[in-house]
Amino acid sequence: MGERQDTAMVDTAIRTSVSGTTAATVEVAPSDARIDVPALAHQLLGTWPEARLASRALAAKPEMQRIEGQSMDDHRDRVFHQLKLLVENGQVLKAFPKRLGGADDHGGNIAGFEELVLADPSLQIKSGVQWGLFGAAILHLGTEPHHDAFLPGAMNLHVPGAFAMTESGHGSDVASIATTATYDPETQEFVIDTPFRAAWKDYLGNAAVHGKAATLFAQLITNGVNHGVHCFYVPIRDDEGAFLPGIGGEDDGLKGGLNGIDNGRLHFTGVRVPRTNLLNRYGDVAEDGTYSSPIKSPGRRFFTMLGTLVQGRVSLDGAATSASALALQIAITYGSERRQFNAGSDTQEEVILDYQRHQRRLLPRLATTYAQIFAHDRLLVKFDEVFSGKADSDDDRQDLETLAAALKPLSTWHALDTLQEAREACGGNGFLAENRLTGLRADLDVYATFEGDNNVLLQLVAKRLLTDYSRKFAKVDAGALARYVVEQATDRAVHSSGLRSLAQTVKDFGSTARSVSQLRDTNVQRELLTERVESMIAEVATKLRGANKLSKQAASDLFNAHQNELIEAARAHGELLQWEAFTEGVEQIQDPGTKQVLTWVHDLFGLSLIEKHLAWYLIHGRLSPQRGQAVSAYVDRLIARLRPHALDLVEAFGFAPEHVRAPIATGQEAQRQQEAADYFAELRASGDAPVDEKTLTKKSR
Amino acid sequence: MGERQDTAMVDTAIRTSVSGTTAATVEVAPSDARIDVPALAHQLLGTWPEARLASRALAAKPEMQRIEGQSMDDHRDRVFHQLKLLVENGQVLKAFPKRLGGADDHGGNIAGFEELVLADPSLQIKSGVQWGLFGAAILHLGTEPHHDAFLPGAMNLHVPGAFAMTESGHGSDVASIATTATYDPETQEFVIDTPFRAAWKDYLGNAAVHGKAATLFAQLITNGVNHGVHCFYVPIRDDEGAFLPGIGGEDDGLKGGLNGIDNGRLHFTGVRVPRTNLLNRYGDVAEDGTYSSPIKSPGRRFFTMLGTLVQGRVSLDGAATSASALALQIAITYGSERRQFNAGSDTQEEVILDYQRHQRRLLPRLATTYAQIFAHDRLLVKFDEVFSGKADSDDDRQDLETLAAALKPLSTWHALDTLQEAREACGGNGFLAENRLTGLRADLDVYATFEGDNNVLLQLVAKRLLTDYSRKFAKVDAGALARYVVEQATDRAVHSSGLRSLAQTVKDFGSTARSVSQLRDTNVQRELLTERVESMIAEVATKLRGANKLSKQAASDLFNAHQNELIEAARAHGELLQWEAFTEGVEQIQDPGTKQVLTWVHDLFGLSLIEKHLAWYLIHGRLSPQRGQAVSAYVDRLIARLRPHALDLVEAFGFAPEHVRAPIATGQEAQRQQEAADYFAELRASGDAPVDEKTLTKKSR
Incomplete structure (x- = not known):
C-alpha cells in the first residue's frame, strides 16, 4: 500500500540523512540501538x-x-x-x-x-x-x-x-x-x-x-x-x-x-x-x-x-518538568503491561502501548519532557551565574528573566497536559487517588498562574523580543522593515536572549530543504524553528510601527489587536530555546546507542513542533504541501521506532519506587495479566473449557 | 497599517456575505444587534x-x-x-x-x-x-x-x-x-x-x-x-x-x-x-x-x-455541556469586571475581557459550547425516538450509537478544556474551591474515560464511517477508489449517520471559494467541513483496502498504522455534526438581533474548526495560503465583534445565582473595583495624594 512504501522511504531517508547532521557520529544500526540507562540517567540529573x-x-x-x-x-x-x-x-x-x-x-x-x-x-x-x-x-x-x-x-x-x-x-x-x-x-x-x-x-x-x-x-x-x-x-x-x-x-x-x-x-x-x-x-x-x-x-x-525573585519561576520550571516525567513514568509503565482487545491474535490481547494512538498520546509528550529537562538545566546554570555574581550584568539579569519567563509557561502547561493525558491513558485506574496522577494535576494547576501568569509572562517575553528587534532596526524606515519581512536578512544574529541567526536566506532554504529526508537534519529543524520566531516578531513589529505616534489609547488598542500573535511568537521562542538546549544535550552524549535513540527523541520533539505549527509553515511558504504531509509521516515513524525504548527512556528519569508510589506502576498489572493467562491456559489444557457459541455457529454452517 | 486594512476589508466582507447565506433574513446593522435573552434562553432549553x-x-x-x-x-x-x-x-x-x-x-x-x-x-x-x-x-x-x-x-x-x-x-x-x-x-x-x-x-x-x-x-x-x-x-x-x-x-x-x-x-x-x-x-x-x-x-x-445502555453516553454529553456553560458563565462574568493594567489610560485599568488574548481564550470556547447545546438536543431527540419506539429500527439504533459515540468524546474533552481555561482566566480566584471551577474539573475528569473511553468511542465511529464507505464502494476496484480520492464524486450522499453529501466537486469548490468573504458563507463552511471528513475516510479506506486478504496479525498491524488518522477523522465527523446542529439552530431563530449575533457565534465556531485544522486544508489544496491566513483574521474580527455580547450570551444559559454559586461571579469583584476607584478619586480631590516619583523625575528634567 502507499503508506507502507512511504514508511520504507522514510526509513531509507533516516539512514541517509545521518550524514552531515548531529547524528553523524552514530554508527549503530537502528535496530541495534540501546540506551545506556545509567549514563543517561546521570546526564539528566544536570549540573548539580x-x-x-x-x-x-x-x-x-x-x-x-x-x-x-x-x-x-x-x-x-x-x-x-x-x-x-x-x-x-x-x-x-x-x-x-x-x-x-x-x-x-x-x-x-x-x-x-x-x-x-x-x-x-x-x-x-x-x-x-x-x-x-x-x-x-x-x-x-x-x-x-x-x-x-x-x-x-x-x-x-x-x-x-x-x-x-x-x-x-x-x-x-x-x-x-x-x-x-x-x-x-x-x-x-x-x-x-x-x-x-x-x-x-x-x-x-x-x-x-x-x-x-x-x-x-x-x-x-x-x-x-x-x-x-x-x-x-x-x-x-x-x-x-x-x-x-x-x-x-x-x-x-x-x-x-x-x-x-x-x-x-x-x-x-x-x-x-x-x-x-x-x-x-x-x-x-x-x-x-x-x-x-x-x-x-x-x-x-x-x-x-x-x-531578584526570579527563582520562583526557575524552580517551577524544574518542578513542573519533574512532575511530567513522573506522570510519564507511571503511564508508560502501565501502558507497557496493560492489555486490551485482541485484534491481532486469538488468545493474546494487545499491550495498549502498542496501539499507535496510545503512542501518539504519550511519546511526543515524553520527547517534550526530555527537551525541558535540558532547557531547565541551562536556565539553572544561567540563574546560578547571575546570583553567584559570576555574570550578573544588567543584560545577564534581563536574559535570565526572559529565559525564565519563556520556559515557565511552557513547562507548567505541559505538566498539566501530560498529567491529564497520563491520567486518561490509565483509564479508571488513573482516576484513583492512589495512582497519584489526579492529585499531582490538582496541585500543579496553579503553577500556570502563580509566580507570573503564563500569558502575562509570555507577553513580557514578546515585548523583549520586540525591543531587541526594534533596537536593531531603530534607524530603518518602515519601508525597509517591510522589505525585511519579505526578503529576510542573510545574517541576523540579533541578541543572545532573543532573535537567532539564520544560516540561510529563505530562498536558499527553499532549495536546501527540497528533499523530505532533510526534515530530520538538525540544521533544517533549526532554520525552520528560528525562522518562525523571527518572522512572527518581524510581522508584528511592522504592524506596530508608528504606535509611538498614536495616542496612549490608540497605541494600546493597536497593541491589543496583535496581542494573541505576540504571545504565540513568545511561545515559539520558548519552544526554540527548548529545542536548542535539547540539541546541545544530544551533542554531549558519548554512547552511540544512547545517542542514536536520543537523536530520535530529539527529532520527535522538533518535528512535533513543526507539525503543531504546520499551518504557519505552509502559509508562509516555508514548507510545501508535500513536505508538510511528510512531517506527520515522520512523526508516526519515529513514534513506532521509539516504542521499544519507551521503558528505558522513563527509567532514565531515575525515579525509585519510593518516588513513583503509584500501585499501577509497580508490576501489579502484569502480575494480574499473567494470573489470568495462566488460568485460561490451564482451562484449555484441562479440556473442560466451554465451547464458544460463535465457534458452534460457524461449524453448523 | 496592513492589519487594519485587512480588518476593514473583513468588515465589508461580513456585510457583503450576508446575502445568499443563512443570515439572508438579517437586516439589523451589526452595531445595533442585540440578543433577546429570554427568547434565546428558552431556545437553549431544547425539546424538553x-x-x-x-x-x-x-x-x-x-x-x-x-x-x-x-x-x-x-x-x-x-x-x-x-x-x-x-x-x-x-x-x-x-x-x-x-x-x-x-x-x-x-x-x-x-x-x-x-x-x-x-x-x-x-x-x-x-x-x-x-x-x-x-x-x-x-x-x-x-x-x-x-x-x-x-x-x-x-x-x-x-x-x-x-x-x-x-x-x-x-x-x-x-x-x-x-x-x-x-x-x-x-x-x-x-x-x-x-x-x-x-x-x-x-x-x-x-x-x-x-x-x-x-x-x-x-x-x-x-x-x-x-x-x-x-x-x-x-x-x-x-x-x-x-x-x-x-x-x-x-x-x-x-x-x-x-x-x-x-x-x-x-x-x-x-x-x-x-x-x-x-x-x-x-x-x-x-x-x-x-x-x-x-x-x-x-x-x-x-x-x-x-x-440499550447508550443513555449513559447521551447524558454525559449533556452534563458536560452544562458544566462548560457554567464555567464560561463564571469566567466571562469575572472577566467583565476584573481589571488589570492600565495600558490605555492613566487612571482607569482595563477590564481583562477587553484584552484580545482573553477573548481568544474564552469566546471560541463559548461558541463551541453553543454548538454542543444544539447538537446535544438533536442527540436527545434521536434517543427519545429510539427508546419510545417511534423510530427504533436496527439502523436507527446504530445511528443513535454512532451519534452518541461521536459527540460524547468531544463534549467531555471540551468540558475539561473549558473548565481549565476558565480556572486560569480567573487567576488565583479561580483556584479557590469556593469558585467551583477546580471541583467541577476534578469531577468531570473521568467523564473522558467512563461510559466508553473517548478514544475507543471515536474509533468505533471511525469504523462505522469506514463501513458506510466500503458498502458504497464494495464493488469498485482499488484503482477506481484511488481515483475517487483524487477526483471526488459530485454527489456523495452516503448515509444518514455518516458521510455527508458535497454540493460541489473539488474543482468547483476551488473557484467558488475564490473570495475570502465566502469563508463566512454557511455553504462554504459546510463544504469545507464535510469535505474533510469524507476525504480523511476515503484516504484511510484506500490504504486499508486489501486488509481482508492479509493474515489477522498483518491486517491488525495495517489498521494500527492508521489508527491515529482514523480517530482524527471521527473527531472531524463529530465536529461536523455539531456544526450542522448549530446551523439548524440558528435557522430557527426569529428575532433579527439574536439571529445576527448567533450567526457570528456560529461562524466563530465554524471558522475556529477550520483554523484548528488549517494545515489539512492547505495540504489538501482546499484553501490557498492567502485564504488560510484570512481565517485567523476573521476569527480575530468575530471575537472583537462578539465581545459586547459576551455577557448576554452567558446569561442566555439561564443559570440562576443558585446554580452559579461562585462568589467571583456575583458582582463582588465589581464592588471592590468601585470601592478602590472611589478611594483614589477622593484622594485626588482631597489634594493629599502623594506625588509619584516618576512624575517628579520627568519634571526635573
Whole structure:
C-alpha cells in the first residue's frame, strides 16, 4: 500500500540523512540501538547531580510524602512539620550566606528544592514560600543588618513567614498594589495601611495560620512623594499565633490543590514598623525622611527588585518538568503491561502501548519532557551565574528573566497536559487517588498562574523580543522593515536572549530543504524553528510601527489587536530555546546507542513542533504541501521506532519506587495479566473449557 | 497599517456575505444587534424545557448541592440522602413504565437528569448509576416479571444497586470479561464465579457501601457452551449491609473527583441465583439448560444488549455541556469586571475581557459550547425516538450509537478544556474551591474515560464511517477508489449517520471559494467541513483496502498504522455534526438581533474548526495560503465583534445565582473595583495624594 512504501522511504531517508547532521557520529544500526540507562540517567540529573540525588533521598522518605485524602488541616500540619525536618536536614538552606549556615550555592539549592515535588507539591511550594520567597526577599532586598536580624529565624523556621506581595485587586500588575508604607519622621517608623478591601494581601502561603512575619510590599511614601513598591519586614503574629495590633486576616480556605499550604489574606491598619525594617538594598529612607536609591529610574529600580525573585519561576520550571516525567513514568509503565482487545491474535490481547494512538498520546509528550529537562538545566546554570555574581550584568539579569519567563509557561502547561493525558491513558485506574496522577494535576494547576501568569509572562517575553528587534532596526524606515519581512536578512544574529541567526536566506532554504529526508537534519529543524520566531516578531513589529505616534489609547488598542500573535511568537521562542538546549544535550552524549535513540527523541520533539505549527509553515511558504504531509509521516515513524525504548527512556528519569508510589506502576498489572493467562491456559489444557457459541455457529454452517 | 486594512476589508466582507447565506433574513446593522435573552434562553432549553426547568429548580436547593471540602464519607452520605430526595420528587423516575409510577418519557428523563450536574456531579452520576444503569438494565434487558419484581425497589431506592459490568482487567473490551454464570439444571440456578483477580468487578458506583443488589454481566455458560455476556440480577448485601455468602469486595477509595459516589470492587465465589434472575429479553435458558435467543448472531446480540445502555453516553454529553456553560458563565462574568493594567489610560485599568488574548481564550470556547447545546438536543431527540419506539429500527439504533459515540468524546474533552481555561482566566480566584471551577474539573475528569473511553468511542465511529464507505464502494476496484480520492464524486450522499453529501466537486469548490468573504458563507463552511471528513475516510479506506486478504496479525498491524488518522477523522465527523446542529439552530431563530449575533457565534465556531485544522486544508489544496491566513483574521474580527455580547450570551444559559454559586461571579469583584476607584478619586480631590516619583523625575528634567 502507499503508506507502507512511504514508511520504507522514510526509513531509507533516516539512514541517509545521518550524514552531515548531529547524528553523524552514530554508527549503530537502528535496530541495534540501546540506551545506556545509567549514563543517561546521570546526564539528566544536570549540573548539580548531588543536590538532586540528596533531595530525592529525602523525597523517598515516607514522612516527607503526601498522604492522599488528608483533611486540609491535617495536611497543613503535616507539611509544616515536614519543613522542620527540612531545616534539620539543612539542604534547603544552601542559598543563604555561609556565615549564617548556608552555602552560597544558588543553583544547587534550586536543583534540590524542585525535586521535593516528588514527595508532595505542597511541601515544595511551602518550602518555596519560606525560603525561596520570604527568606530570599530578606536576602536579596535587605542588607547585612537585615540578614543578621531576620535570616536566622527565617532559615531555622522559628519565624515562619509570608511573602505579602499580591493583593486581591492586583496580581500580575504588582506596580499597582495599593498598600501604603508612609514614613513618619517623628517616630522614625513606617506606617502600613490597607486602604480598601481590594488592597488586602491575598493568596499568601503561611498567612492563614503559621506565619509570624511577612516581607510586605507596599508603596513607599515619604515627604509626600510615592517612591513606588518597596519591601518591608513586618511581624504579624505573636508567639501564641494571635495577630498583632492593627493586623487582621482571613483564611483562603480550600483550594483546588496544594492544600498543605495555609494560604490566606492580611490587612493592615496603622501598623508601625521601625524605619530600619525597610529592606533597603535598592531604596532607603534616612531618619529625616529623605529617600535615596542606587538606581535613579523608578521603573528600573522596580524591575530590579522584582528580578531578584526570579527563582520562583526557575524552580517551577524544574518542578513542573519533574512532575511530567513522573506522570510519564507511571503511564508508560502501565501502558507497557496493560492489555486490551485482541485484534491481532486469538488468545493474546494487545499491550495498549502498542496501539499507535496510545503512542501518539504519550511519546511526543515524553520527547517534550526530555527537551525541558535540558532547557531547565541551562536556565539553572544561567540563574546560578547571575546570583553567584559570576555574570550578573544588567543584560545577564534581563536574559535570565526572559529565559525564565519563556520556559515557565511552557513547562507548567505541559505538566498539566501530560498529567491529564497520563491520567486518561490509565483509564479508571488513573482516576484513583492512589495512582497519584489526579492529585499531582490538582496541585500543579496553579503553577500556570502563580509566580507570573503564563500569558502575562509570555507577553513580557514578546515585548523583549520586540525591543531587541526594534533596537536593531531603530534607524530603518518602515519601508525597509517591510522589505525585511519579505526578503529576510542573510545574517541576523540579533541578541543572545532573543532573535537567532539564520544560516540561510529563505530562498536558499527553499532549495536546501527540497528533499523530505532533510526534515530530520538538525540544521533544517533549526532554520525552520528560528525562522518562525523571527518572522512572527518581524510581522508584528511592522504592524506596530508608528504606535509611538498614536495616542496612549490608540497605541494600546493597536497593541491589543496583535496581542494573541505576540504571545504565540513568545511561545515559539520558548519552544526554540527548548529545542536548542535539547540539541546541545544530544551533542554531549558519548554512547552511540544512547545517542542514536536520543537523536530520535530529539527529532520527535522538533518535528512535533513543526507539525503543531504546520499551518504557519505552509502559509508562509516555508514548507510545501508535500513536505508538510511528510512531517506527520515522520512523526508516526519515529513514534513506532521509539516504542521499544519507551521503558528505558522513563527509567532514565531515575525515579525509585519510593518516588513513583503509584500501585499501577509497580508490576501489579502484569502480575494480574499473567494470573489470568495462566488460568485460561490451564482451562484449555484441562479440556473442560466451554465451547464458544460463535465457534458452534460457524461449524453448523 | 496592513492589519487594519485587512480588518476593514473583513468588515465589508461580513456585510457583503450576508446575502445568499443563512443570515439572508438579517437586516439589523451589526452595531445595533442585540440578543433577546429570554427568547434565546428558552431556545437553549431544547425539546424538553419543562423537564430541564424542573430539574434546575431542584438543583437550586441548598440541600441538593455539593459542600466543597467534605470528607469522602460525609460526601457519600450526603449524596445518598439526596437520592432519597430525588425519589420523593419523582422526576428522575420518568423513564420507567407508567404502570410502575414512571412516565415512559425517555428524552425528558435524560434532559432532567443531566441538569443535576449543576448541583453536584456526584449526584448526577450516582443517580445515573441507580436509575440510568442499574434500573435501566432491569428495564431494557429484563422482561415483565423482572420489571414487576425488581424495578420498584430500584426506583424507590429500597434496593440501591451496582451496575457490575467493568472488571479490573476489562473495561473497554466488555466482550472479554471473565466472570462466569454457569447454569446448573439440577437446582435451576446460575452459579456466579470470579476466576481470578483481574475478573473482579471494579469501579462500580454503589458497590463499596450502599449497594444491595447488582445487575451483573457474566459469560453465560450452559450445557458446556459459552453464549457470551449476559446480565443477571444478583443480590449482594443483606439488610444490615453485610455481603451475602460467596461475595466479597473492596472500596476503590479516594478518587480524583466524584467522591460522593462509593465506587468499589466485587468478587463472586459459587454465588447461586435462580434461573429466572437472568435478565432474559435477548437470551434465555430453559429449565433443562437449553439456550434460546431472538437474535441468532452472538455478535449482534451482544451489541444489541450493550446498545440499550447508550443513555449513559447521551447524558454525559449533556452534563458536560452544562458544566462548560457554567464555567464560561463564571469566567466571562469575572472577566467583565476584573481589571488589570492600565495600558490605555492613566487612571482607569482595563477590564481583562477587553484584552484580545482573553477573548481568544474564552469566546471560541463559548461558541463551541453553543454548538454542543444544539447538537446535544438533536442527540436527545434521536434517543427519545429510539427508546419510545417511534423510530427504533436496527439502523436507527446504530445511528443513535454512532451519534452518541461521536459527540460524547468531544463534549467531555471540551468540558475539561473549558473548565481549565476558565480556572486560569480567573487567576488565583479561580483556584479557590469556593469558585467551583477546580471541583467541577476534578469531577468531570473521568467523564473522558467512563461510559466508553473517548478514544475507543471515536474509533468505533471511525469504523462505522469506514463501513458506510466500503458498502458504497464494495464493488469498485482499488484503482477506481484511488481515483475517487483524487477526483471526488459530485454527489456523495452516503448515509444518514455518516458521510455527508458535497454540493460541489473539488474543482468547483476551488473557484467558488475564490473570495475570502465566502469563508463566512454557511455553504462554504459546510463544504469545507464535510469535505474533510469524507476525504480523511476515503484516504484511510484506500490504504486499508486489501486488509481482508492479509493474515489477522498483518491486517491488525495495517489498521494500527492508521489508527491515529482514523480517530482524527471521527473527531472531524463529530465536529461536523455539531456544526450542522448549530446551523439548524440558528435557522430557527426569529428575532433579527439574536439571529445576527448567533450567526457570528456560529461562524466563530465554524471558522475556529477550520483554523484548528488549517494545515489539512492547505495540504489538501482546499484553501490557498492567502485564504488560510484570512481565517485567523476573521476569527480575530468575530471575537472583537462578539465581545459586547459576551455577557448576554452567558446569561442566555439561564443559570440562576443558585446554580452559579461562585462568589467571583456575583458582582463582588465589581464592588471592590468601585470601592478602590472611589478611594483614589477622593484622594485626588482631597489634594493629599502623594506625588509619584516618576512624575517628579520627568519634571526635573
